[in-house]
Amino acid sequence: MIKRVRTENLQPGNFIHDFNCGWNGGNIFIDQTLIADKKMIDIIRSWGIKEVYIDTERGRDIDTDQSSGRQPELRQVTPPQPSNQPEKHPAPPSVPLAVEVKRAKKLRSDAVKIVRHTLKQVEEGKTPDVGLTYELARRMRASISRNRDALLLLTRIRKKDEYTLYHSISVSSLVLDMCNFKGLPEKRALDMAVGALFHDIGKTKVPHTILNKPAKLTAIEFHEMKKHVEYSVDLLQNAHNLPFECYDIALHHHEHYDGEGYPHGLKGEKISMGAQLTAICDVFDAITSTRCYREGLGTVTGLKRIYELSDNHFNKDLTHEFIRCIGVYPVGSCVKLEDRKVGIVVGSTENILQPIVKVFYDGKRNEKISPFLLDLSKSGTSITSYEEPGRIGVKPSSLLSEMVA
Ligand SMILES: [Fe+2]
Ligand SMILES: [Fe+2]
Known part of the structure; x- marks a missing residue:
């Protein structure tokens, strides 16, 4: 039976038949899905979705009589564990830099081809090969595990055109590096890395004059720029089999920890770990990248700026962990x-x-x-x-x- 239920009553095991949500005046049809855990419910609610349709034949039922009574307590997304261990550093390389750079060069050129092709397919409304993207993320993770400097160094070097393409690969590499640093399991790391690869896909719908404007954006232009997060989710509906986290990262990587971000003004731990982490890597890459209209900040100056932003934009503990992960003398400094x-x-x-x-x-x-x-x-x-x-x-x-x- 298809049933309409309030999202505060959702539980792991429910099967979502329809998200019943609309942004930009149109509906977004994300794949029907089984709710795996409480975190997923937090994410759905953070999207501002109040009601969904569930299929009680494909998942657990909800006693709707109870839903008018006391609402079940929802657990918050687990906060990132503050790391107060100054001695924690990234694992030393197991392969010399010169050896890994050779492999990473091939990996980077494959990444550019695969991501460019995937972005194009998604833009054209075609179903991209998600397996290929995961295979790419797996290779990037393996390279970073052997010698993190090689890929991180290469992703700092890029052509000034196709900014979003190179930026996406760089942010994804930084996310993978942090996942390794935090010791997150492979599945989680790959989901976040694929989410990071697609996080700005909606920018293809934003006019170039706004994307590449060398001066400060006007209020109207900024309003248009901000829409890229919702455009991203719109476009990603073409990529079936993407994990839920990817949509969430695309939608919420501009939320700020103090609630001043967009599109939903989420605050603190209402923002998922994947979106928080992508936000830090996103800003770090953006400010240290050279664009057609300006030279990027040096790596160390970029880290200082990230540190300053940890007062309001980002989760402080996660930001400090990121700074420790990048290191005292990061590659490129x-x-x-x-x-x-x-x-x-x-x-x-x-x-x-x-x-x-x-x-x-x-x-x-x-x-x-x-x-x-x-x-x-x-x-x-x-x-x-x-x-x-x-x-x-x-x-x-x-x-x-x-x-x-
Ligand atoms: Fe973005
Ligand atoms: Fe970005």
Whole structure:
């Protein structure tokens, strides 16, 4: 029997026949689905859906007589566990950077092809091969597990066009890196990574003049830009077999922890873990990316900005965990050594304070030198400070490209 029920009465085991919801004046038909857990109910409710239709022959029934009485308590989404362990660091690489970079280059070029093709299919209303996207996420996770620096370094280097495509792959890589850092199970990590790959798909429906506007958006333009989250869910309806989390990430990656985000103004732990994590990775990638109209922030400056935003935009504990995960000297950061030479961090070692640096500048003579690799953990050289690439006349984006050429 098909029954209309209030979402506060839903329970795991109910089968959703129809979400009975509409955004932008049209209905969004997300696949019929079995409610797996309480978290899924929280997500549905966070979408502002008050009532759904359930199929009592395909899942558990709800006693509708009881629904007028006391409402069952719904558990909140489990808050991300605050990590107060300063000693926790990403696992050291099991494969040398040079070896993994070769594999990661092929992986990145495959990722660009697969994501470009999938986005196109979704835009055209075709059903994309979700299995292919999962296989891609699995390969990205494997690469990050072998040596996280390789893929993260390569995703920092991109063409200035097709911003959304490269941004999606980068955000997904950052999400996978954090999932590894947090020790989340593979299934959960892959669902979040696929959600991150599609999080901005709705931007294809936003005019280019707004997407690439170098100046501040007007109120009307910002209103249009904000619609991309709902457009994303609209488009994703073509991709059957996507886990629920993917729709949620697409819809809620612009919610703010203080409730000032959009589209639903969700506050605190009402925002799912996947959406919270994608939001941090999304902003970090956006502010450190070079666009056709501006140079991106350096990695360390980007992290500082993320730290400032943890006061209101993001979950503080999760943000601090992200900063610990990215590291003291993240790949791509520019550093000054004790002999006043300057280099860019291209890889990590067992010692987080002594990464592998590509040295390219001599601060004593104020001139560029022929670049060479220096493993600080072996040479015993120390980093004395961060260096602002602009101060010595170089752009972070061009530095990175040179590093892996
Ligand atoms: Fe977005
Ligand atoms: Fe984004």
